[in-house]
Amino acid sequence: NAGVTQTPKFQVLKTGQSMTLQCAQDMNHEYMSWYRQDPGMGLRLIHYSVGAGITDQGEVPNGYNVSRSTTEDFPLRLLSAAPSQTSVYFCASSYDRQEYNEQFFGPGTRLTVL
Amino acid sequence: AQKITQTQPGMFVQEKEAVTLDCTYDTSDPSYGLFWYKQPSSGEMIFLIYQGSYDQQNATEGRYSLNFQKARKSANLVISASQLGDSAMYFCAMREEPGGSYIPTFGRGTSLIVHP
Numbered sequence: 001n002a003g004v005t006q007t008p009k010f011q012v013l014k015t016g017q018s019m020t021l022q023c024a025q026d027m028n029h030e031y032m033s034w035y036r037q038d039p040g041m042g043l044r045l046i047h048y049s050v051g052a053g054i055t056d057q058g059e060v061p062n063g064y065n066v067s068r069s070t071t072e073d074f075p076l077r078l079l080s081a082a083p084s085q086t087s088v089y090f091c092a093s094s095y096d097r098q099e100y101n102e103q104f105f106g107p108g109t110r111l112t113v114l
Numbered sequence: 115a116q117k118i119t120q121t122q123p124g125m126f127v128q129e130k131e132a133v134t135l136d137c138t139y140d141t142s143d144p145s146y147g148l149f150w151y152k153q154p155s156s157g158e159m160i161f162l163i164y165q166g167s168y169d170q171q172n173a174t175e176g177r178y179s180l181n182f183q184k185a186r187k188s189a190n191l192v193i194s195a196s197q198l199g200d201s202a203m204y205f206c207a208m209r210e211e212p213g214g215s216y217i218p219t220f221g222r223g224t225s226l227i228v229h230p
Contacts, residue, residue, distance in 0.1 A: 042222040100147050105159035
């Protein structure tokens with residue numbers, strides 16, 4: 001199993017550009033999440049999905065869109081990039097909602113917005 | 115209010131010594147899970163240890179143990195016999211019961227540096 005994969009690993013954007021961060025998992029996990037990590041802030045939840053066709057907002061959703069058309073894929077779209085979106089983005093998945101199920105993380109995408 | 119609080123931004127320990135990383139949490143749910151993750155400088159998130167709210171004994175995984183004090187709502191990570199490779203960021207996280215906020219919430223992390 002590849003686990004959770006994310007592409008690209010690094011990306012530089014100009015203010016106002018749009019892009020999609022890709023996330024895929026091959027573990028048949030129901031739950032998928034996107035976090036952003038900023039220095040001193042830990043991981044903050046952007047959006048999450050509890051199954052194909054079902055998404056919801058997390059703590060910091062503004063400026064981001066998601067969709068979940070398949071169990072495997074959960075892309076994160078930046079509609080109009082801003083310097084405040086410079087961050088490291090992690091995708092994570094877990095089997096279901098049980099509190100004992102750990103999350104599996106992708107390797108992260110380091111995004112810089114100029 | 116933060117659900118997970120890690121009060122130590124940075125910690126230093128001598129190689130081969132033990133170190134405790136603090137984590138306190140806030141929940142009113144009776145059923146929850148507590149996790150610790152390690153993030154080395156390479157950036158990946160590595161799952162270390164899990165403690166369930168109903169577990170009677172503290173969790174252990176090799177050199178890692180979780181000092182779970184339910185009444186105090188604390189879930190401190192203890193690393194015994196520190197190694198240079200333990201230098202990393204450590205994050206505490208909580209996942210509440212299925213009827214509650216079941217997406218894990220993370221603390222701000224503690225940076226651990228192990229000195230030779």
